Amino acid sequence: MPAPVTYIDQWQVLEILGRGDFATVLKVRHRDADFALKLCASANSSALERIVLEESALQQLDHPYIPKLIDNGRHEERPYIVMSLGHGATLRSEFERLARLGAVHGDIAAMNILARLLAAVAHVHEHDLVHRDIKDANVMATPSGDLLTLIDFGFCKPVGVSELRSPDSFWRAGAARYSPPSKLADPSAPGA
Secondary structure, eight states: OOOEEEEEEEEEEEEEEEOOOOEEEEEEEETEEEEEEEEESSSSHHHHHHHHHHHHHHOOOOOOOOEEEEEEETTTTTEEEEEEEOOEEHHHHHHHHHHTTOOOOOOHHHHHHHHHHHHHHHHHTTTTEEOOOSSGGGEEOOOOSSSEOOOOOOOOHHHHHHHHTTTHHHHHHHHGSSSOOOHHOOOOTTTT
């Protein structure tokens, strides 16, 4: 007997792409096209704020290496956003796959990935936004690096905004480990 088809509104759920503290990302289908649906994991204020930040950022951005916002809604009292599906696999999973094979990315593939990632980051900055969580798990690319998608804008902030949303938000953003010692000692210190 086949498994029942699951829907979130008009979006047919195909599989789980990822699961984190704040949201679950699902591969969904509508009218023979596939998309990514990010569903808030809970109704806590941090999760809700992250999905609002991501939706706001994606509404402002229009770039081939950044997901396009398609839709939003609520499912079982939790908000969700639907966006275009990223290309390839995360760099983290690709690096792990290559390590298991004893292989590495070639210089040309690495430069292709870097050039496209920097183009996406420049576009974000041109809209006075900062991604704040660029890491290998938030960059998807095809093995050649010809197609790339910068994902997860949940920590995105406007340029110049430095207040912390929650006491742990500094430590959750991927850039914390690259911060100066003064910022590590007191994340909310002005000018640190």
